Amino acid sequence: MVGREVIFHIDKKEVSEVREVVLDLRSVNADNDKGLPALKDVSFQIRGGEILGIAGVAGNGQTELAEVITGLRPVIEGQVIFLGQDLTNRPPLTFIRKGVAHVPGDRLGVGLAGNLPVSDNLIMKAFRKRPISNGPFLSRGSIGSFSKKLIKAFDVMTPSIETPARNLSGGNQQKAILGREITSGDRAGGDYAPLLVAVYPSRGLDVGAIEAVRTAVLEQRQNGAAILLISEDLEELMTISDRIAVLHGGEVMGVVEPADIDIEELGLMMAGERRQ
Amino acid sequence: MLPFSFKFEKRLEPSRLASILVPVLSLLLAFLFGAALLAVIGANPGQTYQAMLAGAIGTPAQWQDGQFYNMTELLVKAVPIILTGLSVSVAFRMLFWNIGAEGQLVMGGIATAAVALFFPSALPFIPESPWIYIPLMFVAAILAGAAWALIPALLKAYLKVNEIITTLMFNYIAILWYQFLFTTAWKDPEGFGFPGSALIPEYTWIPRISGRLHWGLLLAIAAAFVVWVIMDKTRWGYEIRLIGENARAANYAGVSIIRNIILVMILSGGLAGLAGFVEVTAISHRLQHGLAVGYGFTGIIVAWLAKLNPWGVVIVSILLSALLVGGEQIQITMGLPASVSLVLQGAILLFVLGGDVFTRYRLRMIRKAPTAVVAESPSVQEA
Numbered sequence: 001m002v003g004r005e006v007i008f009h010i011d012k013k014e015v016s017e018v019r020e021v022v023l024d025l026r027s028v029n030a031d032n033d034k035g036l037p038a039l040k041d042v043s044f045q046i047r048g049g050e051i052l053g054i055a056g057v058a059g060n061g062q063t064e065l066a067e068v069i070t071g072l073r074p075v076i077e078g079q080v081i082f083l084g085q086d087l088t089n090r091p092p093l094t095f096i097r098k099g100v101a102h103v104p105g106d107r108l109g110v111g112l113a114g115n116l117p118v119s120d121n122l123i124m125k126a127f128r129k130r131p132i133s134n135g136p137f138l139s140r141g142s143i144g145s146f147s148k149k150l151i152k153a154f155d156v157m158t159p160s161i162e163t164p165a166r167n168l169s170g171g172n173q174q175k176a177i178l179g180r181e182i183t184s185g186d187r188a189g190g191d192y193a194p195l196l197v198a199v200y201p202s203r204g205l206d207v208g209a210i211e212a213v214r215t216a217v218l219e220q221r222q223n224g225a226a227i228l229l230i231s232e233d234l235e236e237l238m239t240i241s242d243r244i245a246v247l248h249g250g251e252v253m254g255v256v257e258p259a260d261i262d263i264e265e266l267g268l269m270m271a272g273e274r275r276q
Numbered sequence: 277m278l279p280f281s282f283k284f285e286k287r288l289e290p291s292r293l294a295s296i297l298v299p300v301l302s303l304l305l306a307f308l309f310g311a312a313l314l315a316v317i318g319a320n321p322g323q324t325y326q327a328m329l330a331g332a333i334g335t336p337a338q339w340q341d342g343q344f345y346n347m348t349e350l351l352v353k354a355v356p357i358i359l360t361g362l363s364v365s366v367a368f369r370m371l372f373w374n375i376g377a378e379g380q381l382v383m384g385g386i387a388t389a390a391v392a393l394f395f396p397s398a399l400p401f402i403p404e405s406p407w408i409y410i411p412l413m414f415v416a417a418i419l420a421g422a423a424w425a426l427i428p429a430l431l432k433a434y435l436k437v438n439e440i441i442t443t444l445m446f447n448y449i450a451i452l453w454y455q456f457l458f459t460t461a462w463k464d465p466e467g468f469g470f471p472g473s474a475l476i477p478e479y480t481w482i483p484r485i486s487g488r489l490h491w492g493l494l495l496a497i498a499a500a501f502v503v504w505v506i507m508d509k510t511r512w513g514y515e516i517r518l519i520g521e522n523a524r525a526a527n528y529a530g531v532s533i534i535r536n537i538i539l540v541m542i543l544s545g546g547l548a549g550l551a552g553f554v555e556v557t558a559i560s561h562r563l564q565h566g567l568a569v570g571y572g573f574t575g576i577i578v579a580w581l582a583k584l585n586p587w588g589v590v591i592v593s594i595l596l597s598a599l600l601v602g603g604e605q606i607q608i609t610m611g612l613p614a615s616v617s618l619v620l621q622g623a624i625l626l627f628v629l630g631g632d633v634f635t636r637y638r639l640r641m642i643r644k645a646p647t648a649v650v651a652e653s654p655s656v657q658e659a
Contacts, residue, residue, distance in 0.1 A: 072528060093530035102528070110528050113521035120514070124529040127514055136510050 019048035020083070022195050022226035023069065028078035030068050038064040040250045041078070046226040048194070051217070052255075053241030054230040056270055061250035062230045063105055066199045069228065070102040071095040083194065096125055101181035101193035105200045105230070107170065111177045114166030118158050119147040121165045122176060125184035154179030155212065171209025174201065178216050192223045199230045214240055234263050248272045280643045287638050294635045302631035306623040313619060319612055328617070331605020332598035346601065348487035352559065353597035354590075356381065356551040358496040360575025361582065361589040362503050363421075363547035369507065369584050370520040370540055376428065376443030377548040378572025379450030380421040384549025386454055387420030388413045388556040389563045392476035393462065409480045414553060421549020422542040424450060429541035433534040451568045458563040472564035482558035492554030497590060499547060504586040506543075516540060548572060574600075577625050596621060 023046045032038035038061045046052045056062055067073035069080060071092040080088045082098055095102075104110040112121050123143055126132055131142040147161040154175045158168055165173060178201065184193050198217060202210040218240060221227055231237050237244050238258045246253040246269040254275035256266075269275055287294075311321035334346040360377040367374035391413045395402060402408060428442035457473070464474040484490045507513040518526040519536055527533060555567055578596060582588030603617020 070528075091530070091532070092527060093532070096530045104528060109522075110524045113518055113525045115521050116517065120517070123514075124518070124525070127511060128530075133511050136512065138509060138511055138514060 019050075019224060021045045022048050022083055023228070024079075024081035025069070026079040026081065028068055028080065029076045030064050030073055031076060032061075032064055038250050039068065042247075042250070042252055043078075044245055044252065044255060046195070046228060048224045048226050049221055050243070051221050051227040051229050051241045053237035053244040053258075054228065054247055055234060055237050055244050055266055056247035058232060060247045060270075062247060063199065064250075065247070066102065066104070066197050066228070066230060069095075069195075069197050070100055096184065099184070099193045099195065101125075101184050101196045103174075103177055103181050103196070103198040103201050105203070107173050107177065108166060112165045112173060115164050117162045118151070118156070118165050118168065118176065119143050119161040122147045122150050122161075122180050125180055150176070150179045150183065154216070169206075169209075171205045171212075174205055174209060175212055175216075178213060182216065182220060192220060192225050194225055196220050196225050196227045197230075198227065200232060201229070202231070202233065202236060234266060238263065238266075246270055246275075280641050283640050283642055284637050285640055287636060291635065291638070294638075298631045298634045299628055302627040303624060305631075306620065306627040309623045309627070310616075310620045314612075314616070317612075319610060324606055324610055324612065324616070327606045327609045328599070328602030330602075331609070332602035345487055346605075348485075348489035350594065350597050350601045351493055352488045352490070353600055354593045355490075355492045355496045355554050355558075356571040357574050357578055357593040357597055358590050359499060359551035359554070360548050360571045361578035361593050362496075362499055362575075362586055363544045363551070364572075364575045365579035365582065365584040365586065365589055366503060366507070366516070366547070367540055367544040368520075368579055370516045370536060371523075372429075372432070372537060372540060372544075373440045374425065374428075374443050374541065374544050375440055375576065376425060376446045376572070377544070377551075377575045378568060378570065379443070379447035380424045380545040380548035381552040381555075381572050382447075382450040382454045382568050383424040384417035384421040384552030385556045385563065385567045386450075386457060386552070387416040387549070388553045389462070389473060389476060391416045392480040392557070393473060396477060404477065404479050406479045406481070406483075409477075410482065410557065413480060413557060414550070417549040417553035418546040419549070421547070421552065422545040425541040425545025425548070426538065429538050433537040447572065454563065454568065458565075462563060464562070473562045475562050476557070480557060481561060482554065484558070488559065490554070490558035492558045495550065495554065499550065500586040500590050503547070507586065512539070548575070574621075577621065581625060581628055599624075 025042055025044050027041045027043050028039055029037065029041060030039040042061075042065065044052065054062055054065065064073055068075055071087070071090055071094060075088050078088070079086055082095070082100065085098070087094060087098065108114050113124075120143075123132055123146060126146065127138065131139060132146055133139070144161065150156070151158060151161065156168070156176045156179065157172050158176075165176070168176065178198075181196065182193060196217070201217065202213045205213065214236070217227060217229065229237065229241060241258060243255055243257055244261070244266070245255045246266065248270060249272065253269045253273065256269075256275065265275075307325070311325070314321040314324050330346070332346060332350055334344060338344075338346070360381060363377045363380065364374055392409065395409075395412070396404060402412075424446060425443070428437070428439050428446060431437035431442055432439045459471045462473040464470075464472055467474070482490045482492055485493070507516065515526065515531045515536055518529060518531055519533055523533060551571060552567065556563070560566060574596060578589055578592045581596075582592045599617045599621055603614045603620075606612045606616060607614045
């Protein structure tokens with residue numbers, strides 16, 4: 001289907017050294033769009049070079065969790081600490097500036113403006129920075145070279161950078177979003193985002209694209225980024241996460257290491273069974 | 277059964293040929309439709325259109341005599357329409373439905389007149405020079421239009437009040453205020469009882485180029501340039517486009533929607549206010565009937581026909597004012613109601629917007645594969 005053998009056993013190198021805590025959630029409570037509690041006392045930490053998988057049946061607070069960490073949803077109680085700084089209830093722009101990358105679950109609803117050209121979509125996070133913007137003005141030349149660079153680096157298949165983003169296949173849309181997000185950080189010394197929040201990143205993609213997405217996520221881990229991976233694909237969570245937190249009814253049922261648990265047990269936790 | 281069928285499918289990329297051909301054909305269809313209507317009411321469509329054209333741009337005989345009255349009148353009408361069209365198009369670009377350009381225009385006109393009427397006596401130290409007064413009125417008109425647009429913007433941004441209703445209603449508040457001012461509060465005591473304010477001093481008038489055509493035309497074109505730069509070349513324009521295309525994505529990209537609603541409406545209201553400014557300082561020179569004649573609403577039609585493109589606004593405004601001026605003319609020469617031009621205006625809007633479907637979709641003929649006749653017809657077996 002992709003013209004070559006697909007390898008899902010991706011090399012996951014050990015990141016041995018203990019790195020700093022990138023994201024620290026302290027008893028976070030938040031409501032969903034209907035005003036009902038969606039997250040209840042959610043606490044966990046993610047360190048650099050670590051992938052924390054979030055397992056759970058869809059609608060148990062995953063989307064809300066991602067939105068809280070990216071500033072898109074107000075926190076009612078608790079704190080969101082990012083690299084030692086309290087960012088609770090700061091606007092989305094603050095999170096972007098600090099280097100929180102977000103691959104949203106709803107590609108065309110949130111992640112892209114489908115009618116705008118691919119290039120306009122690729123600069124969504126970088127358009128405030130030089131060389132794309134020069135004071136109040138945008139540089140068309142820089143937008144072109146920036147877009148072409150991203151398209152090449154992340155293997156996005158598109159007829160041109162002027163093509164409306166909605167005309168790309170799901171896999172290419174996702175690769176474009178991923179490329180944009182990963183390179184959106186502007187932390188001194190590194191060109192990666194220190195935190196990547198990926199919500200159902202491989203949902204609905206073909207096998208070739210799934211592999212590309214997983215490889216990119218693991219590459220970020222290698223670079224030292226902290227990664228929050230929300231997925232419904234248990235196999236994906238088991239293969240690439242370092243730890244898995246299970247969400248049920250907006251509560252963390254427990255945090256486990258993939259080696260210590262099998263899929264059946266994980267399923268029980270997703271149904272609401274607690275584990276220490 | 278036909279051996280082929282038709283399918284209406286979305287174009288992957290907008291076709292360049294269709295984007296030129298379709299509007300032209302739509303325009304022709306609209307005029308054909310108008311011709312049919314004219315025929316129904318018993319007028320000769322050919323003669324009527326000819327009279328409209330002559331009314332809009334004059335005749336070669338007139339040009340030889342050096343008379344360009346019609347053409348300058350056409351441009352005089354186009355100036356406020358360009359400004360309101362730009363005003364509406366910047367707001368529409370982020371899907372903020374500003375239906376209130378008419379009211380913002382009126383407020384701009386009131387502010388312009390207020391500066392010209394009351395500043396000389398209240399603030400006598402300001403030199404009575406056009407170099408001082410015209411910029412003063414210019415700024416006052418922008419501020420007044422922006423302020424009038426700001427109220428619905430704040431209501432929308434912070435309380436989610438539907439802007440279509442508030443901007444529409446604010447038109448009537450503005451118009452009634454303006455009528456109160458020129459019929460009562462600011463009525464010229466030496467005006468022989470006619471409704472209208474006193475004439476504004478001559479040094480506050482925008483000079484004229486030819487006929488009634490004034491330098492406000494240059495202002496309108498400069499405004500189109502500024503809007504084009506903002507929308508096409510700046511970060512702000514990018515943010516506005518992003519909000520218009522997908523507000524959730526814009527929010528996700530860190531673009532503040534509240535801030536942009538406020539800023540865009542200040543720009544939109546300011547542009548409409550400028551339309552009031554040119555109408556008062558260059559045409560009427562006082563507050564009187566004839567300021568709120570629907571330029572704000574024509575601006576909405578212009579913005580749509582121009583697909584929110586600022587240079588398109590300039591061209592469409594000139595075409596629509598040709599229709600309006602030509603329409604006035606057929607009243608005189610053909611004895612037809614001037615509303616014929618309004619009907620045509622409506623038909624153009626309908627056909628051009630309807631035809632737009634063909635720039636985004638295409639009709640494709642699909643041949644059907646020949647089906648096996650044998651299985652379907654038992655008669656073959658019998659034979």
